[in-house]
Amino acid sequence: MNSLIADFRLASRNLRRNTQRTLVATLTVAFGIVAFLLAGGFIAWIFEQMRESAIHSQFGHLQIVRPAYFEKGIADPYAFLLPDQAAEREVVGRIPGFKSLAPRLAFSGLISHGETTVAFIGDGVDPVSEKPVSTQVNIMTGRDLETSDERAVLLGEGLARSMGVAPGDTVVLLVTAANGSPSAVEVEVAGIFATTTKEYDDSALRLPIDVTRKLMRVTGATSWVVLLDETDKTQAAEGYLRQQLSSERFEIVPWSALADFYNKTVVLFSKQVSVVKIIIGIIIVLTISNTQMMSVLERTTEIGTSLAIGLRRSTLMRMFIAEGAMIGVAGGVLGVILAFVLAQAISAVGIPMPPPPGMARGFLGEILIVPQLVVDALVLAIVTTFAASILPAWKASRMVIVDALRQNQ
Numbered sequence: 001m002n003s004l005i006a007d008f009r010l011a012s013r014n015l016r017r018n019t020q021r022t023l024v025a026t027l028t029v030a031f032g033i034v035a036f037l038l039a040g041g042f043i044a045w046i047f048e049q050m051r052e053s054a055i056h057s058q059f060g061h062l063q064i065v066r067p068a069y070f071e072k073g074i075a076d077p078y079a080f081l082l083p084d085q086a087a088e089r090e091v092v093g094r095i096p097g098f099k100s101l102a103p104r105l106a107f108s109g110l111i112s113h114g115e116t117t118v119a120f121i122g123d124g125v126d127p128v129s130e131k132p133v134s135t136q137v138n139i140m141t142g143r144d145l146e147t148s149d150e151r152a153v154l155l156g157e158g159l160a161r162s163m164g165v166a167p168g169d170t171v172v173l174l175v176t177a178a179n180g181s182p183s184a185v186e187v188e189v190a191g192i193f194a195t196t197t198k199e200y201d202d203s204a205l206r207l208p209i210d211v212t213r214k215l216m217r218v219t220g221a222t223s224w225v226v227l228l229d230e231t232d233k234t235q236a237a238e239g240y241l242r243q244q245l246s247s248e249r250f251e252i253v254p255w256s257a258l259a260d261f262y263n264k265t266v267v268l269f270s271k272q273v274s275v276v277k278i279i280i281g282i283i284i285v286l287t288i289s290n291t292q293m294m295s296v297l298e299r300t301t302e303i304g305t306s307l308a309i310g311l312r313r314s315t316l317m318r319m320f321i322a323e324g325a326m327i328g329v330a331g332g333v334l335g336v337i338l339a340f341v342l343a344q345a346i347s348a349v350g351i352p353m354p355p356p357p358g359m360a361r362g363f364l365g366e367i368l369i370v371p372q373l374v375v376d377a378l379v380l381a382i383v384t385t386f387a388a389s390i391l392p393a394w395k396a397s398r399m400v401i402v403d404a405l406r407q408n409q
Contacts, residue, residue: 022327025291029331029385030338032280033377037339037369039276040376042351043269045368050196050262051231051255056136057195059255060102060225061234062241064092067251070258073222077106078178081220082250091244092226097233100132103221105212109175111155111205113163120159122173122205124212124221133227142167142191149210152190158202160192167191173207177217185215197261277380284384288324292392317393324389325382332381336374343367 055061065073066080073080082103092101105124110117125134127145140157153171155163165171169189177183187207194201213219228237234254241252256263350364 021291021294025288025327026331026334028287028291029284029328029381030335032284033332033335033381034339034342036277036280036380037336037373037377038342038346038367040273040373041339041343041367041369042365043273044370044373045366046269047266048368049363050265051259053136053196054259054262055227055231055255057134057197058200059258060133061228061231061255062226062238063253063255063258064224064226064241064245065222065251065253067248069222069251070253073106077222078216078218080222081218082222082224083220089224092224092241094244095226095228095237095240097228097230097237098226099229100129100227102126102129102133102225102227103209104130104223104225105209105216105218105220106222107175107207107212107216109173111159111163112172112174113165113169116163117174118159118162119203120173120205121203122207122212124209124216125206126209130206130225133225137193137195139191140194142189145190145206145208148208150190150208151185151187151211152208153187154191154193154206155189156201156204157192157194158198159205160189162202165189173215175215177215179217181217183215183217185211187211277376281380281384284381285388288327288385288388289391292320292324292389293395320393321386321389324385324393328382328385329378331385332378335381336377339377340369343369 064082066082069077069080089101092098103126106122107124108119108121111120125145126148128148131144139154145152145154153173155165155171160166163171167189170186171189172184172186174182174184193206207215209221226237226241228234234256238252238254241250245252347366347368350366353363353365
């Protein structure tokens, strides 16, 4: 331990002796870390926004359904109806971090207005219990649903555009009821909503759940949507419900298992961040390696003198590696500080972004630097500078003493 401390003291002294080179090397590492954190922070912000949008517009944190509902329920959802029993609802209400429980009844059919008829997918919802869940279902025009039995409907923005309707217009919903007979209801368009998912908005509508039950001639719901006060509690809540509810009667599905678009986006963007990390790592390695090699060449006589008076070659090698590691630590910490300052400034202004694929609107992007990203940045700075110092350190330790002493003669 004492020898290691001595190596770092000697390395620190050598770095202070050539302030200009040390500053250039440190800034190179710092700017690389800033670039990595800003790019990664922007991606992290997109991930968080997409996650929360998916949770608060469609999926909730957890969905409670009948077993195999998501595999087989598309063809016959009413064979998987949940009972409307208070006992199970009380169990759900005891989840750590519980915030809201909203029943939903899935249905589909045709919506007609004048000469226009379009297919839709719909959810029967209780407006009161659904409101905390659907905070990112934005009402663009008109109003939200108010009671569970009013004859009104919310239309997705794309669906309303296809139908050519506006709030106040009357539309007819045509469906095949659970018993196989045709069923229809005339409702008023209360409002038009939009989420971040254009595909969903192009075909979705929401109807009060009591009206939906009468329309489909069923009772109960196809799913219970659970909202928590924090997304990080999802796994713990899922485990709790699996213990409390019978697996033969209920299936607990987390939001991450339903958000296919989000999951694919995370995989794609994560690979892009990895590529950025590799590129920055290569730049740092090449820069620090070049700086260290120049330092070795300029200090050849000094190195020869040190070896001549008995300095061990292993000690010399450790000293140069310690110099590189110290540059990495200093550059990494400086880069993190600069990145935080820039992230705050950029987020305050916003980054204007055009509508990405699958979305109808552009947005103002921000930078979110999460703890894991900071750890990755510091590891990147230290590992790359450490690796960059190995070859120069090895060359310095392998010098022939006589040749090194007469280098400048």
